[in-house]
Amino acid sequence: MDPTRRPRRLRRDGVREIVSETSLSPSDLIAPVFVDATTDERVPIASMPGHDRVPVASAVDRVEEVLDTGIETVVLFGIPESKDATGSRAWAEDGVVQCAIRDITRETDATVITDVCMCEYTDHGHCGILEDNARESPELTVDNDATLDRLARIAVSHAEAGAQMVAPSSMTDGMVGAIRGALDAAGFESVAIMSYAAKYESAFYGPFRDAADGAPAFGDRRHYQMDPANAREAMAEVALDVEQGADVLMVKPALAYLDIISAVRENFDQPVAAYNVSGEYAMLHAAAEKGWLDLDAVAHESLLSIKRAGADLILTYFAEAIADQL
Numbered sequence: 001m002d003p004t005r006r007p008r009r010l011r012r013d014g015v016r017e018i019v020s021e022t023s024l025s026p027s028d029l030i031a032p033v034f035v036d037a038t039t040d041e042r043v044p045i046a047s048m049p050g051h052d053r054v055p056v057a058s059a060v061d062r063v064e065e066v067l068d069t070g071i072e073t074v075v076l077f078g079i080p081e082s083k084d085a086t087g088s089r090a091w092a093e094d095g096v097v098q099c100a101i102r103d104i105t106r107e108t109d110a111t112v113i114t115d116v117c118m119c120e121y122t123d124h125g126h127c128g129i130l131e132d133n134a135r136e137s138p139e140l141t142v143d144n145d146a147t148l149d150r151l152a153r154i155a156v157s158h159a160e161a162g163a164q165m166v167a168p169s170s171m172t173d174g175m176v177g178a179i180r181g182a183l184d185a186a187g188f189e190s191v192a193i194m195s196y197a198a199k200y201e202s203a204f205y206g207p208f209r210d211a212a213d214g215a216p217a218f219g220d221r222r223h224y225q226m227d228p229a230n231a232r233e234a235m236a237e238v239a240l241d242v243e244q245g246a247d248v249l250m251v252k253p254a255l256a257y258l259d260i261i262s263a264v265r266e267n268f269d270q271p272v273a274a275y276n277v278s279g280e281y282a283m284l285h286a287a288a289e290k291g292w293l294d295l296d297a298v299a300h301e302s303l304l305s306i307k308r309a310g311a312d313l314i315l316t317y318f319a320e321a322i323a324d325q326l
């Protein structure tokens with residue numbers, strides 16, 4: 001047959017570019033930065049090639065490296081000097097993240113977002129205050145309601161230090177409302193909340209848990225993070241966070257959850273963020289190291305697919321490398 005419709009006409013060099021539906025820009029990307037109070041020097045993260053934990057004294061240098069690529073926004077994670085049952089270093093005025101925020105906002109123009117969670121700060125590695133007897137019973141882990149006011153204190157301490165946006169990641173029911181109320185009561189009405197609204201109990205977080213030293217000491221997170229089998233439940237989770245005042249809605253992980261990103265985009269009008277997590281980064285690096293994949297190409301294609309699915313913003317360990325390519 002003689003086709004009159006020839007889609008290939010639009011795939012010629014010079015034409016392909018002008019009909020491209022999706023593009024990536026450095027302003028879509030958010031670079032994660034790990035600040036570590038237990039070290040005086042930069043420590044490479046073995047399972048995340050190219051990423052280091054940096055001491056507070058190097059936080060500004062680290063953020064300047066990010067800014068040099070054209071990326072304007074970082075999300076900060078902290079590794080405290082000590083841990084305890086209630087994660088008290090998470091809201092300390094002289095805590096690792098609080099000190100880093102003050103330095104970064106004083107010395108750079110970066111937009112600072114902070115992860116609000118307790119798993120890096122508790123000696124048991126769970127994302128909140130434990131229920132009584134949690135260690136003995138596999139059905140028990142985090143006391144949801146007792147955790148809310150801790151998360152609120154952490155968020156306020158980040159805002160006091162100068163964070164422009166806080167990102168609660170603990171999947172505590174009611175966390176967005178508790179944080180919004182506490183921020184407003186402390187005079188931080190203009191600090192935004194990016195909620196990890198649909199965060200799955202995923203095996204793709206492995207390398208991060210090494211990086212941030214936040215693996216649970218017992219049990220797992222399935223009582224608070226979402227079941228990977230569920231999509232409708234994600235819409236219910238996101239709707240709750242919207243009601244409670246979430247400004248940006250995050251889906252995490254990204255690549256295995258493109259359907260969720262797309263559904264959140266369809267159903268809600270807030271900006272949508274996707275977290276291209278540590279395991280998604282590590283697997284491409286591992287395959288590239290073996291010579292099996294072209295790293296730059298697969299990283300770009302991955303981020304493009306996340307954007308195409310509907311994400312406005314992407315938190316990714318590839319941020320700097322991709323911004324350099326662009």
Ligand code: PBG
Nearest residue numbers: 117119169204205208277278279
């Ligand atoms: C803290 C937190 C985690 C990640 C971001 N914030 C770990 C977890 O929930 O276990 C994972 C990020 C990544 O894998 O890149 N709760």
